[in-house]
Each structure stands twice: as C-alpha cells, then as structure tokens.
Amino acid sequence: MRKLYVVGLGPGDPELITVKGLNRLREAEVVFIPMSSKVDDSIALSIVEKISIASKVIKLSVSMGDKTWVEKVAREVCNALHKFSCIAIAVLGEPSLYSTSAHLLASMKCLDDVYIEIVPGVSAIYACADRVLMPLALGDEAIAIVPSARVEALGDVVGYFNTVVVVKGGKIMAKAAESLAQKGFRIVYAKRCFTEDEVIGRDIIDEDYISLVIARR
Amino acid sequence: MRKLYVVGLGPGDPELITVKGLNRLREAEVVFIPMSSKVDDSIALSIVEKISIASKVIKLSVSMGDKTWVEKVAREVCNALHKFSCIAIAVLGEPSLYSTSAHLLASMKCLDDVYIEIVPGVSAIYACADRVLMPLALGDEAIAIVPSARVEALGDVVGYFNTVVVVKGGKIMAKAAESLAQKGFRIVYAKRCFTEDEVIGRDIIDEDYISLVIARR
Numbered sequence: 001m002r003k004l005y006v007v008g009l010g011p012g013d014p015e016l017i018t019v020k021g022l023n024r025l026r027e028a029e030v031v032f033i034p035m036s037s038k039v040d041d042s043i044a045l046s047i048v049e050k051i052s053i054a055s056k057v058i059k060l061s062v063s064m065g066d067k068t069w070v071e072k073v074a075r076e077v078c079n080a081l082h083k084f085s086c087i088a089i090a091v092l093g094e095p096s097l098y099s100t101s102a103h104l105l106a107s108m109k110c111l112d113d114v115y116i117e118i119v120p121g122v123s124a125i126y127a128c129a130d131r132v133l134m135p136l137a138l139g140d141e142a143i144a145i146v147p148s149a150r151v152e153a154l155g156d157v158v159g160y161f162n163t164v165v166v167v168k169g170g171k172i173m174a175k176a177a178e179s180l181a182q183k184g185f186r187i188v189y190a191k192r193c194f195t196e197d198e199v200i201g202r203d204i205i206d207e208d209y210i211s212l213v214i215a216r217r
Numbered sequence: 218m219r220k221l222y223v224v225g226l227g228p229g230d231p232e233l234i235t236v237k238g239l240n241r242l243r244e245a246e247v248v249f250i251p252m253s254s255k256v257d258d259s260i261a262l263s264i265v266e267k268i269s270i271a272s273k274v275i276k277l278s279v280s281m282g283d284k285t286w287v288e289k290v291a292r293e294v295c296n297a298l299h300k301f302s303c304i305a306i307a308v309l310g311e312p313s314l315y316s317t318s319a320h321l322l323a324s325m326k327c328l329d330d331v332y333i334e335i336v337p338g339v340s341a342i343y344a345c346a347d348r349v350l351m352p353l354a355l356g357d358e359a360i361a362i363v364p365s366a367r368v369e370a371l372g373d374v375v376g377y378f379n380t381v382v383v384v385k386g387g388k389i390m391a392k393a394a395e396s397l398a399q400k401g402f403r404i405v406y407a408k409r410c411f412t413e414d415e416v417i418g419r420d421i422i423d424e425d426y427i428s429l430v431i432a433r434r
Contacts, residue, residue, distance in 0.1 A: 008343075010235065018339060019239060020232035094343050095352075102352035118347035120339040122235060126225075126311050130335035135312075135319035140367055140385075144378075145360040157377045160370070161361075168357075 001115050002081055003028075005088040006101045008121020012043050012092070012195035012210075014050040016127065021119045022051060028088035030080050031055045034073070034100040036062045043195070043210065044092045055088070062100050070107045078110035092210075094123040097145075098168070125165050128190035129214060132200055136163050136214070148213075151176035158183055162217055169211035174204040177213045185215035218332050219298055220245075222305040223318045225338020229260050229309070229412035229427075231267040233344065238336045239268060245305035247297055248272045251290070251317040253279045260412070260427065261309045272305070279317050287324045295327035309427075311340040315364075315385070342382050345407035346431060349417055353380050353431070365430075368393035375400055379434055386428035391421040394430045402432035 005024040010016035017025075025031055031053065033044050048057055058080075060073045080087050091101045095118050105116070125145065129136050137143050141162035146154060148166050152175075158164060164185065166176050177187050191199040191211035199205060204213070222241040227233035234242075242248055248270065250261050265274055275297075277290045297304050308318045312335050322333070342362065346353045354360050358379035363371060365383050369392075375381060381402065383393050394404050408416040408428035416422060421430070 006347075008347075011337075013237065015237035015240065016235050016337065018227065018233050018235050020230065022236060023232065094339075094347075096343055096346040096354075097352075098354055098356075099352070102355055105350070116350060118350060120228075120233065120343040120347045122311075122337040122339060123343065126313055126337040126340065129313040130223075130225075130311075130337045133322070133333060133335060135314075135316070137313075137315055137362070138319055139315070140364045142364065142367055143362040145354070145362070147357045147359065149357050150359055154377065157374050160374050 001113065003086040003115045003117070004081065004111070006095050006105070006116070006118040007088055007090045008094045008119060009044055009047045009090050009092055010122040011124040011127035012047065012192055014047045016122050016194055017047065017051060018119065018121065021121060024117070024119050025051070025053045025055060025088055025090060028055050028086050029084040030087045031057050032060050032077060032080070032087065032089045033057065034060045034062045034089065034091060034104070036064060044090060048090055070103050074104055074107040074109070077104065078108055081110055081114060094121045097123055124193060124210065124212060125167065128193040128212060131190065131193040131198070132188055134188065134214065134216065136165070148173045148176040151179055164215040166213040166215065169209055170207050173207065173211065173213060177204055177215070180213070180215040185217055188214045190214065218330065220303040220332045220334070221298065221328070223312050223322070223333070223335040224305055224307045225311045225336060226261055226264045226307050226309055227339040228341040228344040229264065229409055231264045233339050233411055234264065234268060235336065235338065238338060241334070241336050242268070242270050242272060242305055242307060245272050245303050246301040247304045248274050249277050249294060249297070249304065249306045250274060251277045251279045251306070251308060251321070253281060261307060265307055287320050291321055291324040291326070294321065295325055298327055298331060311338045314340055341410060341427065341429060342384065345410040345429060348407065348410040348415070349405055351405065351431065351433065353382070365390045365393040368396055381432040383430040383432065386426055387424050390424065390428065390430060394421055394432070397430070397432040402434055405431045407431065
C-alpha cells in the first residue's frame with residue numbers, strides 16, 4: 001500500500017521535530033514542502049535542509065490569494081503518489097493548526113488506496129509559552145486560540161478564558177493585543193521562538209506573520 | 218551554571234518526543250518523573266523506559282488532593298540541583314498545558330542561579346486531531362480548550378468557536394460532550410492517541426483521565 005505522511009516540523013528549531021517525524025521524512029522517497037510567496041515559509045525548507053535526510057525535496061507553490069493553487073498542487077502530489085510508494089508533506093508547526101496540508105488533503109482525489117498518517121509537531125504556541133516559562137493553563141483554566149482578525153469580535157467571550165493566544169500576526173496584531181490589555185490581560189509578544197530570529201517582549205514590534213501574542217490573566 | 222530542563226514527552230508514543238527533548242534527557246544526570254497515584258502517570262515512566270537514556274530516573278510522588286506535595290517535591294528537586302550540575306523533569310504531553318511541572322517550578326526556591334529551559338512536547342490534543350485526520354482550525358477559525366468541568370458554564374460562548382476541545386476526561390466528560398452535540402458540534406472521543414491503549418469513536422466509553430473530546434462544527 002502506498003503511503004502518504006504529513007509531518008509537522010515544529011516551530012523552526014530543527015531539533016524540535018519529533019523522532020517519528022524525522023523517521024518518516026527519512027522513509028519517504030520524496031518530501032514536498034508547501035511554500036507561500038506571501039508568508040515566509042522558507043523556515044520549513046531550512047529545517048528540512050538542516051536535518052539529515054536523503055529523500056528528494058520538492059517545493060510546492062502555494063498562493064493563498066489564488067484559489068486554483070490547491071487543485072494544481074493536489075494533482076502534483078497525486079502524480080508523485082503514482083510514481084513513488086512513500087511520500088511526505090512537511091509543514092511548519094503542527095498540521096492540525098492553520099496548515100496548508102489540510103486544504104491539500106481535502107483536495108487530493110487519489111487517496112482511496114493510500115495509507116495516510118499525520119505526524120504531530122510542536123506548535124509555535126507551545127514553543128513560545130515554554131520559551132518564556134509561562135504556563136498556558138493550570139487546574140481548570142480554559143484557553144482560547146484566536147486569529148488576530150477576530151479578536152475584536154471576541155467581546156465578552158474573553159471573560160470565560162484565563163489565557164487568550166492571538167495567532168496569525170500582521171498589521172492588526174498590535175490593536176488586538178491592546179484590546180486584550182485593556183481587559184486586564186498581561187501581554188507577551190513572541191516571534192519565531194527557538195530560532196535565530198526569535199524576539200520576545202511586551203511591545204508588538206513588527207508585522208511578522210509567524211508571531212503571536214500570549215495574553216494571560 | 219547548573220541546568221534544569223523540563224521536557225515534554227508527548228502523548229505516549231516514545232517516538233513522539235522531540236529530538237531536543239531526547240537530547241536533553243540524555244544530557245541530564247538525573248531525570249525526575251512526577252507520578253500521581255490518582256492519574257495513571259505511569260505513561261510518562263513507560264516512555265522514559267523505552268527511549269535510550271543512561272540518566273538515573275527518579276519518581277516524584279504527586280498527590281493532587283494533598284497540597285503539601287509540591288513543597289516536599291520542590292525540596293527534593295532542589296536537593297538534586299545541589300548535587301548534580303544538570304537535571305531534568307520529564308512530563309507527559311506539553312509542559313505549558315495542565316502540567317505538574319508548572320506548580321513545581323513555581324515552588325522551587327533554589328532557581329536563582331539555575332539555567333532553566335522548557336522543551337516543548339506534542340500535546341494529546343494535537344495527537345488525537347492528527348490521528349483522526351481532522352484539522353482543529355482552518356483560515357480564521359478559533360479554538361477553545363476547556364476542561365470538562367467547565368463546559369456547562371461555556372453557555373453562549375461556544376457560538377464564537379469552530380472547535381471546542383474538551384480536556385481532562387472523567388465522569389462528566391459524557392455530559393459535556395452531549396451538551397456540545399446539542400449545540401450542533403460533531404463529536405469525536407479520543408483516548409491515549411498513538412499508544413497501544415488508543416480508543417477513537419463517537420461514544421464516550423469510559424472515564425479515562427487521559428482522554429478528550431474534539432467538538433467541531
């Protein structure tokens with residue numbers, strides 16, 4: 001049976017891939033890496049280049065503004081599944097969280113006789129919380145994970161949560177953080193944790209997409 | 218400088234530890250494992266026994282009903298930090314999520330001159346979502362992570378979220394899941410994902426603490 005692995009690479013540090021993820025990438029004859037022109041997905045490529053695998057690495061061109069990318073890329077991966085018995089798709093962070101791989105799997109029309117395994121990864125959310133030695137939840141506390149574009153709409157909902165993690169940085173990240181600070185949350189801004197480009201502080205200093213805010217009461 | 222590593226072991230499969238976590242456990246002279254009599258924390262011990270490390274392994278007795286455990290155990294780990302230059306605390310899952318290590322670090326009075334690093338792990342939440350090939354969030358979707366004891370109090374707050382993950386299984390897990398199903402969520406029950414004891418289905422079949430419900434619209 002042909003195999004398709006989707007492997008979460010973790011937040012950026014090549015050592016933060018799991019042992020299983022590393023083994024699956026080594027087993028795969030071809031490793032596909034979705035790359036977006038908009039977002040700096042070269043982090044995923046740099047991880048794969050630093051870990052020791054003999055597999056062939058192929059970049060997949062993802063353009064979120066153009067809805068036709070997914071059909072095109074799905075066909076490309078399906079073609080590879082006809083040629084090779086074991087392939088992998090490697091994605092930054094954790095595959096279940098805002099990953100292109102979910103769109104890709106949903107669009108692939110060649111998966112009937114394919115064994116699919118998604119190998120979990122460390123998400124940037126955990127990596128950044130751990131980097132600042134901050135628990136996200138203790139006891140019976142609850143957490144919300146919210147893209148910055150939707151923080152304004154949170155409204156009174158925040159009252160229920162002890163921690164709100166604002167993901168998908170960008171132009172509105174600072175506004176989202178200010179809104180939470182006004183509601184009594186302490187704010188930590190964290191960018192590219194566990195990498196050479198790591199920035200951690202109280203101020204939202206740029207519009208990096210791979211950044212987040214942890215707001216905790 | 219003496220070193221203290223807190224290492225997330227992942228959900229149960231020994232291969233789901235990160236490469237960094239494995240390296241840190243190998244570097245440590247002593248590896249402490251918090252063990253609760255109430256919860257079956259022997260999973261953490263079984264992971265450490267299966268991965269190849271030469272470090273001395275010491276069990277820490279945690280009893281959540283007795284508040285004095287944390288002071289006692291904190292002293293025990295501090296004593297080890299006086300004897301050894303590098304020690305580790307290994308915990309199931311991800312250290313920032315409902316982990317005894319957060320309580321322990323907060324109670325240790327010997328950390329002034331100690332280098333502390335928390336190495337992230339794969340949480341059961343991600344492991345179970347990946348196991349059932351289910352994305353937790355796409356696009357601008359938001360996620361809530363809520364202990365089962367607090368699901369009833371969620372009320373209208375659920376309207377904001379696309380996915381609610383109910384953690385900390387137990388007697389009230391089934392009731393919590395039913396409440397979410399009535400509000401239009403599809404329910405997946407998952408227990409000990411990526412282990413030999415894995416159970417995945419629609420029905421909440423037992424009161425295992427290491428189980429969760431993923432509710433998604």
